[in-house]
Amino acid sequence: MTKQLVMGNEAIAFGAIRAGVRMVAGYPGTPSTEVLETVAKNNPGNIHVEWSINEKAAMEVGAGAAYAGKRTLVTMKQVGLNVASDPLMSLNYVGVKGGMVILVADDPGPISSQTEQDTRHYAKFAKMMVFDPSSPAEAYEMIQDAFEYSEKYGKPVFMRPTTRICHGYQTIELPEIPGGKPEDMPEKKSDGFVKDSEKWVIFPRLSYKNHILLEKMLVDIAEDFGDYRFNEVTGTGKKGIITGGVSYEYVKEVLGDRDDVKVFKVATANPFPEKPALEFLKGLDSVLAVEELDPVLEREITYVCGKHGIAVEVFGKLTGSMVNAGENSADKVAESIAEFLGEDNSVQMRSGIKKEVCGGGEAAELRETAKMPEIPSRPPVLCPGCPHRGAFYAVKLAMKGKKTRYCGDIGCYTLGNAMPLDMVDTCLCMGAGLTMAQGLYHAEPDARCFGFIGDSTFFASGMTGVVNAVYNQADITVVLLDNSTTAMTGHQPHPGTGKTMMGDVVNCVDPEMILRGMGVKTVVTADPLDMRNSVEIVKKVAEEKGVKAIIFKSPCIAVSKPSKPEIIDSAKCINCKKCIKELGCPAIVLREGKAYIEKSLCFGCSVCESVCPVGAISKSGGEAK
Amino acid sequence: MNMNYLLCGVGGQGTVLAAKVLAAAAIARGEDVKTTETIGMAQRGGSVTSYVRTGFNIHSPIIPLGTADVIIGFEPGEAVRNLSYLKEGGTVIVSSKSVMPVTAALTDSTYNGDEMVDYLRKNIKNVIVVDTEKLCGICGSDKVMNVILLGAAISSGAVEISYEETKTALLSRLKPKLHEMNIKALELGMKG
Structure with a gap:
């Protein structure tokens, strides 16, 4: 061991x-x-x-x-x-x-x-x-x-x-x-x-x-x-905490080694173990339920009290004593426990979370005395070189000035909603993009309705939606963002990759064949990094009647090799910042007021080359990142 | 002694490897470790925070506010963002190189991290600012920033981990062809 x-x-x-x-x-x-x-x-x-x-x-x-x-x-x-x-x-x-x-x-x-x-x-x-x-x-x-x-x-x-x-x-x-x-x-x-x-x-x-x-x-x-080894009652006193999961660890962090509060750790929320619950309730006059998500333990213990006529007050999410959304933390739990026990937060914290530092320690005091500078927010974005950026941008350019509805789906490409691309109008659940686009089309037939879906999501729950569109005569464009992996969750193989978790190499299931087999007559494959060609394809395909599909095929940057980074020729650059404002690529930043490509971030996808109105962006002679 | 380390930066900067090295040194001393980190959406250019807790009787995987012994900031803005975790008298080791968020570039922000570094210098007693851009340049790779910061942390005396422990933990996790560069980065970081 x-x-x-x-x-x-x-x-x-x-x-x-x-x-x-x-x-x-x-x-x-x-x-x-x-x-x-x-x-x-x-x-x-x-x-x-x-x-x-x-x-x-x-x-x-x-x-x-x-x-x-x-x-x-x-x-x-x-x-x-x-x-x-x-x-x-x-x-x-x-x-x-x-x-x-x-x-x-x-x-x-x-x-x-x-x-x-x-x-x-x-x-x-x-x-x-x-x-x-x-x-x-x-x-x-x-x-x-x-x-x-x-x-x-x-x-x-x-x-x-x-x-x-x-x-x-x-x-x-x-x-x-x-x-x-x-x-x-x-x-x-x-x-x-x-x-x-x-x-x-x-x-x-x-x-x-x-x-x-x-x-x-x-x-x-x-x-x-009732006798399960991880259902435990510990401590003594008139006040008790019922908890489970990681919240138990937060309770322990807060209580440290003090023994004057009863703690009931519930490892099996269903069916609820009544025997240790009764042992826990014995001698208590109030209970605090500390749990994440819904007040499941809180309702169970309240039920046990009612069933056995036990006069114990129960506090938790239902009484507003705990917040009812978001995850717990030792700090949040500390506050609720202090209030429940009617104690000063600083006295009760024996494990180092003292009140005076609980609110932020040295830094909290500083916030009052010296103004903290504004920290820029940092939301997740599509990676530099992500092929989805090219795909979204091509559709955006091709549909400029037209009434459109862009239905997104679950995956990295949900991030296509962020500015400046702003290309995801809806996102609901796995596979919903293709079917919601149909509903939008039937409701607003004058709009060009697109359903964007990733390759893994297509196999998971997109295919039935395509059959539905073909059968029910929806006029939509299916945009399959095929990056040859399940990127969002960390690059798992799927039927299109030809690899299994047993290590076998098998025949790839081809989405194009599936689409054709399901009755989609127009299926065009495009390289999303080739902007000019992609825009032409979208313009042409989107004007056809019925269900049609564009497969944007280009591998995720995490499963492919970078090419030489791009560089901006500052002599040619007219400082219009179009490359920044059109694409939102993390590798293109402002340096001393001018657009600049961070060599260490650039993947060399070259989409920015096509955006520059004066041709100032080109491949550098340098090494790939 | 129980120690709380907080490592923060931007997705892809190598905070996770640095956290693993700190953890490995504690395990080698026979201590317990709990760590957790933000992964998922945060990988894609978002803020990343790793919490490393070493010692005994550790409960919460996340460091409670105001209890971090050391914050290692891979990006100056991210270090400031996490300051409420620092305990009184705690140490901040921070890279001076900023990473501009896309949203900042879109709004013509002038963010370059200098304001953050100034703020830290003025308001936190124990601050070590590391010019990682320069030191990475000497090593010939931006990827060794995490090792440079670990080096700075060791020489600060604020972390319970020695040069030898770091080296052992680091080299066991890297391909042999990267060893030389990483040892150089570690030593440069220690010299500052």
Whole structure:
């Protein structure tokens, strides 16, 4: 065993490998992505690992393997679970044979998501167990427990880490080979899939019967969870804090080693463990619920109080004692706890977060005495050399002066909304761009409606939208931004890349063939870095009737090599700043009032050359970055 | 001793490697470490912050406000942005080279970081300003800025990590052909 610094997602993956997982399927989504990648990197050779084309596919692939008795892990982010919710709801009625853990990463903040939805609600909704780790070290242990519970009850279970668990690193004692050797994890004897239509084929009659069993089982599991090792009650006194997940660590940070506040750490929010809850409530007169996202624990503890006639006041998000949006931090939690305890923030902080520094220490005082200069904001932007910049700019130029509707989608190219490109009018969810463009067209037939979609998103949930457009006679232009990777989440392969997570090289699935096969008659491929040609193509294609497609094909800069950087000839430059104001490329900056290309940032895409009205921008003789 | 390091900069500047080196040295001493960082959208030219906490009984992965022993700023504006994390008497090590945000260029901003460096010099007791542009030039690569800043941090005495520890942690993470340049960067950073 050695002490290793491990990311939460890696810890979860190592735990799953140790638990003998044999099937891992998922779809990339921050903050869940590294779990599957870590399994693939450390695959002892007996695990099937795949990026499925979307979360629904992953859930169903996983269900199949679990029906056959294999231990199965399915991974996704919280909004991905919305896509997989159809199989999920039925799957829990049917049950599984091999242990099945559905790992769903929630994203308080949200830091990189569309919603702050709380997967613990899905656990309640689908009547499922949910495990909620408070640290990477705990997550490593907990996922192994999750497989045990899944098999014990024959049901899929949720594991729900949040961003700070997934992307936090912690030193953990792990074996030299963190996942373990294959011989350490002998597979349990199983007779595989056994045909039984009374079990595996869902019918209304079976659902009714299983619903009754499921409700009874939840009562048993709640009882069982009463003794679960990570559900803990500590401390003494009349005031108590109920918490779970990373918020538990914030509570510990604030309380330090003081013992005069009771703390109930809930590792299994559903079914709620009533036994430790009653032990926690004994002798209390008030409770503060410290949790992220929704007030799930707060409602549970309030229910337990009502059910047992316990006179304890419960504070939390529902009473305005905790903020109800955004992620927690030790500082936010410190403030709420101080108020709850009726103590001065500075007295109560034993772990170094004193009130006088809590608000900002030396710097906070400075802010009052010396005026802090204004710090420029720094929102994320498309990278220098990003091919999406060329694609958006070409469409923008081609459609100048026309009534247009630009529907974007989920991926790096959502950043096309930023100034100065300003080319994303809508963004809703995966795949929505192509279909929303159709709705806009039917509502406003005089507008030229575009749906922009990335290659991975196209495979995930764009294809059905194209069929819908062809069938229902929508007049739209599909713009496929094909950068040959899943860029946003860190460059995962997909069906168009010809690589799998098993390391195999396979035939590429060609989006052009798909589009033609679905009945799109005009499909033109263009190089988005060739501005003149791209603009002509957009002008021509967008004027055609019906569904037509332009595939802008150019690899993401993270998976390709830079060419020689561009340089501005200051003798020719007329200082119009058009290169800056049209493109918004991070490599073109103002230096002493003039446009200047940062050599270290320039990727040499040359799109700026076509923007300069006087031809002052050209390739330098220098080395590529 | 428990230490809190905050490293901040702009996506792509190498804050994460520097954070890993600080963590590795603490682990080698037998301490526990928790780190976290912003990744995702922040990679694309946005602000990036890495938190490294070393020692024992560490709970929150994020450093509480007013408790950072050291801030290593890879960009002067980003260092100022994160100042509320600095504890009283804490040290700021900062690169003087600014990175202009796209939004600033679009609005004809004159931002060049000088104002930020002046502010730090005037208001924080322990500030070390490093001319990384010059030192990177000597090394022949902009990519060694993180190592130069680590060098400056070591010679400041504010970090619990020695030259040898840094070198070991660094070289184990880099390809052999990059070793020479990085050792040079580390030593230049130490000299300042």
